[in-house]
Amino acid sequence: xxxxxxxxxxxxxxxxxxxxxxxxxxxxxxxxxxxxxxxxxxxxxxxxxxxxxxxxxxxxxxxxxxxxxxxxxxxxxxxxxxxxxxxxxxxxxxxxxxxxxxxxxxxxxxxxxxxxxxxxxxxxxxxxxxxxxxxxxxxxxxxxxxx
Numbered sequence: 001x002x003x004x005x006x007x008x009x010x011x012x013x014x015x016x017x018x019x020x021x022x023x024x025x026x027x028x029x030x031x032x033x034x035x036x037x038x039x040x041x042x043x044x045x046x047x048x049x050x051x052x053x054x055x056x057x058x059x060x061x062x063x064x065x066x067x068x069x070x071x072x073x074x075x076x077x078x079x080x081x082x083x084x085x086x087x088x089x090x091x092x093x094x095x096x097x098x099x100x101x102x103x104x105x106x107x108x109x110x111x112x113x114x115x116x117x118x119x120x121x122x123x124x125x126x127x128x129x130x131x132x133x134x135x136x137x138x139x140x141x142x143x144x145x146x147x
Contacts, residue, residue, distance in 0.1 A: 008034040008139060012044045012067035012079065018120065022066065025131035041074025045082060048089060062092060064138045069098035069105060077108060084113035091145065093138055
């Protein structure tokens with residue numbers, strides 16, 4: 001069996017501004033330089049399975065997926081459901097990083113198997129601090145099994 005290449009973080013975010021803030025906060029703290037950014041759920045699955053635009057590369061299993069809820073083509077709920085039903089992907093920790101503070105979105109995310117649900121702070125400094133905390137926990141403290 002071929003070894004599967006790993007990356008530290010897969011960021012699934014359609015907002016370029018939020019993606020840049022997230023990437024910047026993770027890199028600033030030197031938590032990881034190995035981050036991939038995709039813009040929707042379809043692209044995330046293509047990336048994870050090494051197909052479509054990512055067919056030339058090996059399938060990649062990240063240590064963490066940070067995903068927005070409201071995404072074009074395939075939203076965060078459908079992406080989460082698909083990942084948790086896939087034997088290869090279900091063990092990847094998923095953090096829903098969203099602007100939605102709706103209780104129904106929170107409940108549905110946990111019903112589908114999300115590992116954490118974080119509402120994006122509006123304030124730049126608070127957003128930056130939240131990403132640093134997430135990165136520290138999920139990349140330094142949390143342990144995941146070798147794949």
